[in-house]
């Protein structure tokens with residue numbers, strides 16, 4: 414261990430600055446979205462079975478809601494541009510822009526070179542939770558997704574119902590791809606309803622029993638045409654373990670809603686990022 418320098422305390426005492434002050438981010442027009450939502454009618458639904466995943470499409474300008482049904486359950490969400498799988502949800506940049514957990518009024522951003530809002534969160538029945546005494550909060554963009562590779566690394570297991578595999582199977586089935594073709598498109602997720610944080614003493618990623626109960630939901634406005642893929646995590650409410658069949662698991666409901674014609678007057682689907690991509694050449 415290196416000896417601390419004489420001014421160690423002074424260096425530690427420097428106040429942090431926010432990396433990405435987000436007050437200049439293009440803001441969603443929440444009153445317009447709320448007014449449009451009040452005109453919307455349901456156009457479809459998908460029930461995601463426990464320890465499995467399902468894909469769903471949401472046209473730009475429509476809403477989709479993920480609801481806990483039957484029992485507390487965490488979901489791992491992937492999103493792509495429906496017409497271009499290379500544009501996908503970018504959890505790391507969403508975290509850098511909004512923080513470790515997301516809620517109403519915040520957005521899910523897409524990968525480079527697009528970097529635009531894919532979806533805006535318009536309702537969150539767990540927004541009351543805030544940040545608990547352990548530093549935990551809900552709907553994180555810090556976890557990656559449970560996967561069989563990490564399980565194998567840690568315990569030598571061959572478990573096939575991790576979110577990574579569930580998402581892979583669902584995408585393969587939806588697009589008629591082989592598993593090998595579908596797998597590279599699977600990416601780090603939004604952990605819907607999952608309650609997580611980092612321990613203050615060791616900085617380790619932790620999870621705890623989700624506060625979600627049947628009837629709770631997280632609802633989004635689709636900013637572009639979306640293909641979604643949602644896994645009902647084998648961890649159930651993630652109170653104990655994942656990557657096994659030990660936890661009680663429940664389905665998750667995805668519903669899509671279309672606003673009335675004309676309800677979104679003044680709204681435009683966001684254009685791809687304006688950087689010119691010349692990279693200094």
Ligand SMILES: [Zn+2]
Nearest residue numbers: 559576646647
């Ligand atoms: Zn999972």
